Amino acid sequence: MASQARIHNRVPDNLQGRNQDRFQIISAGKTLRAKPPKEVLQQLMSAFSIGGDQARKLFLKGWVIKDQLTAGEVVQFRTQLQQLGLKIEVHPAGTFDNRAILARLKFARQRQERKSQPATTTGRPGPEVAPALQVAAPSQVAPSSSKPAPSNPKPSGGGAPSQSTAPAAAKSAATQRTTAAQGRGAKNAPELTSPPKSEPKDSAARAQLRALFRSAVSAASPAPGSRIAMLPQLLLASVVPAGFVGLLLLCLYQLGGAFWALPSAVLAGEFGVGTLAGSGVTILLVCFCMALILTPFFSIGSSGLHAGVAGDLDPVRLSKRDAPGLFLLLEVMAETCGVSIARKQKGPRNLASANRILATEVVVTAGAEIRVMQAPFSPPKLSLGLGAVATLEGGDVVALMARAMSPYQNHWYRAAQSLAIGTSERLQRAQDALEREATIIGADDTVPVVLKPLHKLLVICGRPLAPLFDRLQAAHRHMSGPLARRLEAHADLAAGQLVGSDGFHHFAERWNRLVHADLVCGEINREAQLLGKRLMNVPLAVRWLYNNTSAQTLKGIDAAMAEETDCWAQEEPAGHLRIGAVEEHQLPPGLQRQDFSLQKLFIDFTELAARVSRVGGDDSCRPVENRLLLETDKNAEAAQQVLTRYFNRAIPRDFVHLQLPRNEELRTLDLQSCIDWLRGRLVDLQELEQRIAQLQRKGARIQIGAALVRANVRVDPRLYDLNGTTPAATDESRQDNRVRLSECLQQRQQLHSMFYLRVERAMATMVAADRKAAQTALARLRKFDALNEPLTTLNRYSDVVCELIERAPTQELPTALLQKYPELIAQQIRQLEEAARARQVPLTPAQLEKLQSCATGETAISGAVRGDDVSGELQALELRGKSASGVVMEAYQAELAQLLALCLAEEERLKVKPLRLASL
Numbered sequence: 001m002a003s004q005a006r007i008h009n010r011v012p013d014n015l016q017g018r019n020q021d022r023f024q025i026i027s028a029g030k031t032l033r034a035k036p037p038k039e040v041l042q043q044l045m046s047a048f049s050i051g052g053d054q055a056r057k058l059f060l061k062g063w064v065i066k067d068q069l070t071a072g073e074v075v076q077f078r079t080q081l082q083q084l085g086l087k088i089e090v091h092p093a094g095t096f097d098n099r100a101i102l103a104r105l106k107f108a109r110q111r112q113e114r115k116s117q118p119a120t121t122t123g124r125p126g127p128e129v130a131p132a133l134q135v136a137a138p139s140q141v142a143p144s145s146s147k148p149a150p151s152n153p154k155p156s157g158g159g160a161p162s163q164s165t166a167p168a169a170a171k172s173a174a175t176q177r178t179t180a181a182q183g184r185g186a187k188n189a190p191e192l193t194s195p196p197k198s199e200p201k202d203s204a205a206r207a208q209l210r211a212l213f214r215s216a217v218s219a220a221s222p223a224p225g226s227r228i229a230m231l232p233q234l235l236l237a238s239v240v241p242a243g244f245v246g247l248l249l250l251c252l253y254q255l256g257g258a259f260w261a262l263p264s265a266v267l268a269g270e271f272g273v274g275t276l277a278g279s280g281v282t283i284l285l286v287c288f289c290m291a292l293i294l295t296p297f298f299s300i301g302s303s304g305l306h307a308g309v310a311g312d313l314d315p316v317r318l319s320k321r322d323a324p325g326l327f328l329l330l331e332v333m334a335e336t337c338g339v340s341i342a343r344k345q346k347g348p349r350n351l352a353s354a355n356r357i358l359a360t361e362v363v364v365t366a367g368a369e370i371r372v373m374q375a376p377f378s379p380p381k382l383s384l385g386l387g388a389v390a391t392l393e394g395g396d397v398v399a400l401m402a403r404a405m406s407p408y409q410n411h412w413y414r415a416a417q418s419l420a421i422g423t424s425e426r427l428q429r430a431q432d433a434l435e436r437e438a439t440i441i442g443a444d445d446t447v448p449v450v451l452k453p454l455h456k457l458l459v460i461c462g463r464p465l466a467p468l469f470d471r472l473q474a475a476h477r478h479m480s481g482p483l484a485r486r487l488e489a490h491a492d493l494a495a496g497q498l499v500g501s502d503g504f505h506h507f508a509e510r511w512n513r514l515v516h517a518d519l520v521c522g523e524i525n526r527e528a529q530l531l532g533k534r535l536m537n538v539p540l541a542v543r544w545l546y547n548n549t550s551a552q553t554l555k556g557i558d559a560a561m562a563e564e565t566d567c568w569a570q571e572e573p574a575g576h577l578r579i580g581a582v583e584e585h586q587l588p589p590g591l592q593r594q595d596f597s598l599q600k601l602f603i604d605f606t607e608l609a610a611r612v613s614r615v616g617g618d619d620s621c622r623p624v625e626n627r628l629l630l631e632t633d634k635n636a637e638a639a640q641q642v643l644t645r646y647f648n649r650a651i652p653r654d655f656v657h658l659q660l661p662r663n664e665e666l667r668t669l670d671l672q673s674c675i676d677w678l679r680g681r682l683v684d685l686q687e688l689e690q691r692i693a694q695l696q697r698k699g700a701r702i703q704i705g706a707a708l709v710r711a712n713v714r715v716d717p718r719l720y721d722l723n724g725t726t727p728a729a730t731d732e733s734r735q736d737n738r739v740r741l742s743e744c745l746q747q748r749q750q751l752h753s754m755f756y757l758r759v760e761r762a763m764a765t766m767v768a769a770d771r772k773a774a775q776t777a778l779a780r781l782r783k784f785d786a787l788n789e790p791l792t793t794l795n796r797y798s799d800v801v802c803e804l805i806e807r808a809p810t811q812e813l814p815t816a817l818l819q820k821y822p823e824l825i826a827q828q829i830r831q832l833e834e835a836a837r838a839r840q841v842p843l844t845p846a847q848l849e850k851l852q853s854c855a856t857g858e859t860a861i862s863g864a865v866r867g868d869d870v871s872g873e874l875q876a877l878e879l880r881g882k883s884a885s886g887v888v889m890e891a892y893q894a895e896l897a898q899l900l901a902l903c904l905a906e907e908e909r910l911k912v913k914p915l916r917l918a919s920l
Helices: 002-008 037-048 052-057 071-084 099-116 166-184 203-210 224-237 239-268 273-298 324-336 352-356 386-391 394-408 411-435 452-462 465-479 481-499 501-529 538-547 551-560 576-583 605-614 626-630 634-647 671-679 682-710 727-764 768-807 815-838 845-855 868-910
Strands: 023-031 064-069 086-092 133-135 217-219 316-318 361-365 371-373 381-385 533-535 622-624
Touching (some): 023 071, 099 576, 203 324, 224 239, 273 452, 273 465, 361 605, 371 394, 386 394, 411 481, 452 465, 501 533, 501 551, 538 605, 538 626, 605 868, 622 768, 682 768, 727 868
Parallel strands (some): 533 622
Antiparallel strands (some): 023 086, 371 381
């Protein structure tokens, strides 16, 4: 995925070092004063003495007519073109170029040429790439034979229809099957295969899913010629992994010889100190070599690198009860498309038949990536990104799933996948581990003190090996390049045979747009975590970004599609070259329709998306409504930039302590000395913020556990951070956590007081006008102190509700506990609103209206609500509390940024050394 971030964030070369004194004129794609286009075209041809084809390009929206023009030349050309009737736009030089438009025209022309060619090889992939699926119309499949029909069948009275009539017959048959399946249900569903003796209970749903596919599709093994062509590629791709396997066998041989030398010496009567020392040294050296070289390569880790949201959140295993329709769809895809990673699942020991059930293991992530994960000695798993399910149509998601599972449909492609792609990922993972100074013992912060010397020795010896793994990676990619490109083309064909060659271009555009939205969402979520926040529902955030992509971004994505893709990153979306390769095969679409939603296959997609968005994230970050992070206006973004610059990314998550430090020695520090003192405490401040957030979440768990103990509910004290299951033990746990939290808060106040001293020192040197503005901003900021207590209480209640959401699906919660917090949260929000109005806290009318709306409405949770309904009610309650807290913090940070912007300007004027830390 790193290559995806490179492609989608690529800046055109002509934008770098742009001269703002130069301009360019581009076509708006319209005519002025409703002039007929033909008349304007003739005038352009005569005025510029150009041909018709070149003149028609001037009507393309975004076409650069002239570039690098001065202001006078712009006026001259604009006047002349407007007189001719062409509407134009003026932009800085280098803003647009014609490469993307020319690429689209080129591939559109190629598609038209392929469509105009005689369809003698329609639906048949070329011999150089083995087909992923074989799609055949029902009229072209002989009912009593599994052999494919000849490419040019001769017309006869009772034979197969001719090729010219086959598409029409297929379309008619497909329409009849769809109508029959929708009108009469599973009873009269089309019989694509011989019906089983006993109809399953889900036959109606299965018939509906079968009706989505045009015909039965059988998996195809590589042709004999294709197998022969793959053999040398497989041999080349196996050179590097064979070297590591040989080194492993050599190490095992040396270990075995060293261990055998001891008993053999005893039997021969030659055992002594020299024998023991020699064997010991051999064993130590071999083990050291294995730990240094072989362990990073053969270690079991994540089989891929992620740049989107999936890299920050852990996957969650999906059970059949959460999405029965999805598992049924996978079974239908295995029957009709021949793509499947189903394996035998282990069942209870007393049920022998349960161990023979074929099923696909599915894990879901919050991002938009759809891939297959496989660890050594374990079955493959389908990783389904809920962001893709929430954003794309069902046909696109099915095509992405088929593409991800296509390399696992036979032994040839599984071997190629393991040798080419798996070895590349292992080498990259080993190189990253050496660069991060992670050894077999662990990382720096997790190594026990006793093993620190050994860890340091492995790190020092492993540093020279990082360039070695880099060169091995380059050599392996050079040798396995043809095989990786074959796998890439094979996977693209699997998707193309479902969406069709004609629809693959639009499918690739949506795919690129989805990956861009996933990358942007990941960046937003990571930046929000620096402020102690995170997206509440990541899949819905990806969908919002996908639907609100700007026109400028779409042009950048289209330009990036002209770049060559990385064939070793199989999740990278297709570009123009790969689109053209799929279109050359002229594949018919294997899906009847694509405008269906896979969200309906889940029992509760919204709840699952919210639950997956919480798993694996930072516990110290509070979930925030997506709108508050995605729909930030320019003022909020400017405020965040000021806070990031002033606090060096250690932005306060609560109100800043606006008091001078108590230490008299610290009070005497000047501005530069104060900044230097803070520079050495930035890491401590970040760790302190995380520790405070962890203690607050721990306090919420203790509060829930204490309530369950009082309700005589049997609990596991470890799950609630309790010292025991008695009321006295719960009180002791609560008091201990309260003391620790108070100590951390006092330490944070001391650090924040130094930031306030920095503000005072900057204000003391300001000119009179700036000092007055800073004093006014400081006075407005102090008014927020009236909201500190109710805001802290509201956040504590919201943390408790967040913990209740985690436990609601698996534990029966008492009704009294569920009915307690809705009223408490509504009461705290009302107190916030009343205090803001009474103390004239600088909140805008819109923000006060938001606070009022959060406090109104139904607040109680009915005692009859159970199961998933409880989670839904609690999520609505958490959203209400977090929204109210977010409104107050947004207003506070805006006021704080106004004050700090003046201070930063004064520090720049004084030329003091800024607060920066390279490690941050």
